[in-house]
Amino acid sequence: MTIAEQQAPAAGASPSRSEAAGRDTSHPLVRFLRVWGTILVILLVAVAFSFASPYFLTVSNINNILFSMFTCALLSMGLTFVVAAGSFDLSIGTIVTTSSIVCALCIPVLGAPAAIIVALLVSMLIGLANGVLVTWFRISGIVGTIGVMFLLEGGNQYLTGGYQVAVGYDEHFFRWLGQGRYGFIAVKSVFLFVFFIIAFIIANRLRIGHYINAVGDNPLAAYYSGIPVYRWVISSFVLSALFCGIAGIFLASTSSSAQPTGGAGYLLEAFAAVFLGATILGKGKPHVLGTLLGVFFLYMVSNGMTQFGVDSSARNIFNGFVLLAAVGTNALLNREELHLRFI
Amino acid sequence: MDARPIIEIRDLRKDFSGVHVLKGIDMSFDRGEIHGLLGENGAGKSTLIKILTCVYTASSGEIRIEGAPFHGHSPKAANDAGVGAVYQDAELAWNMTVAENLLLGSERRWIDRRAMEREARDILSRIGLDIDPAARASALTAAQMQMLTLATLFHRKFKVIILDEPTARLSGRESELLFALIRRFKAEGLTIVYISHRLNEVKLLCDRATILRDGRVVATLARGEIDEAAVTRLMVNRSASDLEITNPGFARPEVALEVKALGTAKLSPTSFRVHRGEILGITGPIGGGMEQIEKALSGLIAYHGEIFAEGRPVRIDSPSDALDIGVALIPEDRRKQALFPNLTMAENVSLPILDRLSRFGMVSTADILASGRRVIERLQVYPAAPGIKMRYFSGGNQQKAVIGKWLSRDQKIYIFSEPTSGVDVGAIRQIYEIMLEMARDGAAIILMSTSFNELLSLSERIMVVHSGRVAVERPRAGFDRDSLLAATLASEVA
Numbered sequence: 001m002t003i004a005e006q007q008a009p010a011a012g013a014s015p016s017r018s019e020a021a022g023r024d025t026s027h028p029l030v031r032f033l034r035v036w037g038t039i040l041v042i043l044l045v046a047v048a049f050s051f052a053s054p055y056f057l058t059v060s061n062i063n064n065i066l067f068s069m070f071t072c073a074l075l076s077m078g079l080t081f082v083v084a085a086g087s088f089d090l091s092i093g094t095i096v097t098t099s100s101i102v103c104a105l106c107i108p109v110l111g112a113p114a115a116i117i118v119a120l121l122v123s124m125l126i127g128l129a130n131g132v133l134v135t136w137f138r139i140s141g142i143v144g145t146i147g148v149m150f151l152l153e154g155g156n157q158y159l160t161g162g163y164q165v166a167v168g169y170d171e172h173f174f175r176w177l178g179q180g181r182y183g184f185i186a187v188k189s190v191f192l193f194v195f196f197i198i199a200f201i202i203a204n205r206l207r208i209g210h211y212i213n214a215v216g217d218n219p220l221a222a223y224y225s226g227i228p229v230y231r232w233v234i235s236s237f238v239l240s241a242l243f244c245g246i247a248g249i250f251l252a253s254t255s256s257s258a259q260p261t262g263g264a265g266y267l268l269e270a271f272a273a274v275f276l277g278a279t280i281l282g283k284g285k286p287h288v289l290g291t292l293l294g295v296f297f298l299y300m301v302s303n304g305m306t307q308f309g310v311d312s313s314a315r316n317i318f319n320g321f322v323l324l325a326a327v328g329t330n331a332l333l334n335r336e337e338l339h340l341r342f343i
Numbered sequence: 344m345d346a347r348p349i350i351e352i353r354d355l356r357k358d359f360s361g362v363h364v365l366k367g368i369d370m371s372f373d374r375g376e377i378h379g380l381l382g383e384n385g386a387g388k389s390t391l392i393k394i395l396t397c398v399y400t401a402s403s404g405e406i407r408i409e410g411a412p413f414h415g416h417s418p419k420a421a422n423d424a425g426v427g428a429v430y431q432d433a434e435l436a437w438n439m440t441v442a443e444n445l446l447l448g449s450e451r452r453w454i455d456r457r458a459m460e461r462e463a464r465d466i467l468s469r470i471g472l473d474i475d476p477a478a479r480a481s482a483l484t485a486a487q488m489q490m491l492t493l494a495t496l497f498h499r500k501f502k503v504i505i506l507d508e509p510t511a512r513l514s515g516r517e518s519e520l521l522f523a524l525i526r527r528f529k530a531e532g533l534t535i536v537y538i539s540h541r542l543n544e545v546k547l548l549c550d551r552a553t554i555l556r557d558g559r560v561v562a563t564l565a566r567g568e569i570d571e572a573a574v575t576r577l578m579v580n581r582s583a584s585d586l587e588i589t590n591p592g593f594a595r596p597e598v599a600l601e602v603k604a605l606g607t608a609k610l611s612p613t614s615f616r617v618h619r620g621e622i623l624g625i626t627g628p629i630g631g632g633m634e635q636i637e638k639a640l641s642g643l644i645a646y647h648g649e650i651f652a653e654g655r656p657v658r659i660d661s662p663s664d665a666l667d668i669g670v671a672l673i674p675e676d677r678r679k680q681a682l683f684p685n686l687t688m689a690e691n692v693s694l695p696i697l698d699r700l701s702r703f704g705m706v707s708t709a710d711i712l713a714s715g716r717r718v719i720e721r722l723q724v725y726p727a728a729p730g731i732k733m734r735y736f737s738g739g740n741q742q743k744a745v746i747g748k749w750l751s752r753d754q755k756i757y758i759f760s761e762p763t764s765g766v767d768v769g770a771i772r773q774i775y776e777i778m779l780e781m782a783r784d785g786a787a788i789i790l791m792s793t794s795f796n797e798l799l800s801l802s803e804r805i806m807v808v809h810s811g812r813v814a815v816e817r818p819r820a821g822f823d824r825d826s827l828l829a830a831t832l833a834s835e836v837a
Contacts, residue, residue, distance in 0.1 A: 226499075
């Protein structure tokens, strides 16, 4: 008898959890909700908005949403890699600010293309520092990146003296990035799509994304498989910082200036989007597509409610409720035997 | 095929702060053989394996792999040399698929899931495993997880795979699948080192078996020579058989704990009683069902059947239920499951009685230190410093602290699981004396152990649990080392 033939009757002999595994025995509705629940909520809200306002579902308004979510989307996609690797990056908002300031300061000296490259290099260096701190220096991701965040905030204030850094109106190429549009479609919205494709390929088709996932899933198994764990954790921080750097450049371009605290507000939105995104398609772990949909949801709600003049307090309450409900039901649907981790 | 042994071990010695665990091991593993490794607990099997996989470094001696001297200092070095071990808890990336786990570390530049699943399917079918390459690792059965781990080592071209009690968590049928896989590996020229307490498995599977006793190789038997009588004779250490401690019998008439038809997913209904003052020894192969009793009584797994504490029917659905009815578990892995390494010794032992130490909701540091000092005095904990962090105490003193923690709460029923594993030799005797003293004071004690010395020294009755049920239960006087070993090794199946 081959092993294949013996396998079938061996399964299902015992009711214990590990024995019964292999098949999902839960109710079909539960299974459906686990995969599609969050997307269903997003669609329902979108349908409700489009009934309430004929303007909501127009190309121009969708473009508005994409345009406004650009910065948050880039931060969140970068953060997805760090969370997938099993760490946290709280410096992302400040890296955006630093990148935009470095870029705006360098443009008069080096010209826009070189300034962009310098800003991206600086961002990646910061990511490298984050990664080295949490690996070789053994500092937790939360603490290490908070430290870097404070360092950067101080640096940002020093560089700007607390005032905005303006970008000249003759920088046509640079301003095209964030302000150009063709008909209803903003250049920035197209770039958002391009960066999403790049992030998606990194996460799903290249070894770097694959290893980042493996390391985050079980670092010990990765180590024993001969995978250089530290290298991929550091890579995730560099990727995260690179996406922040790009976001910073577009932020400076959009407003033709760099603000001393321009990116600070995006940090918590990004975390909300990554964890909301983890529930999408029932993956239970961060993934780039989920993150993008998470950001889209947050900005769609904000856009729709602004149209009806709903107060921002109501908007926050709604967003908080959806985040808790999505993550909470997902946690309950994926019941583990014993839950004793509270981070 | 190369006729040289794949691994040669010469005069390998290991001591832990003066205690000699390996006293000169000479042995070899041949290419393409299944080599059994037998020995009582403490004979040095696991130390030997840990040296081979570079978890420990040897104190002296030589290891040659394919003729070349081998000096590894990390598990990764052993892996690179082609030596790997599969422990009972397989290490897999749980959220990734079978294919992704199997090919982890050898992916192509461009990740193509379909191609990976095809490649994985080829590898799996080559070694005769029917696992869906697209399934998530966390959705596999225990047996499939273990076999996937084996397949992973196979795919990485390991030359020597060490299996430590591989059938402990498997059913009879699943074990058969594992044996088929092991034979397939042998046919591919791999060397398997097979550690097990189940003699019939070793008889069935192994080409040779080496028996360790007291840190030395006593014999290497060829396939035909492996039988119960010979193995028992070789495994039992005669010099240690004159026991220094015996239990004179403190059992009182009152029953402290009675279990009627207690069963779990892996334990057939079992009934037994423990009297006050009695020490009931329970032994058997790992995974044979003994740990199911321990887990059920301490509220860690679901069970059916009835439990009576001092005659009252009770349910134990969580560790806090167990605490309330007076059951205290002293687990084997005390560092992880019983102690708080960064709290002080006094804080550790006073944790279960904080409610008694507090006045108006405030806990006094002086009272905590005082309770720490009481435990130190009663159990002779060294160093006698209640304010030192628990992690700085030795294994034996940590064990005393776990006991002390429950003693201060005055629990009625104590479940000891391998109470002397990882305890230095000097402290073992002290722990035995503490346990006997507790029995004399009226505590009911259940001793789960795989050390026969321990069972015979301490128990008044001994129960052997095998294949998910009680195989033998007799008073201590009905056993000697040979019959106890025979009862543990024997298995009714096959």
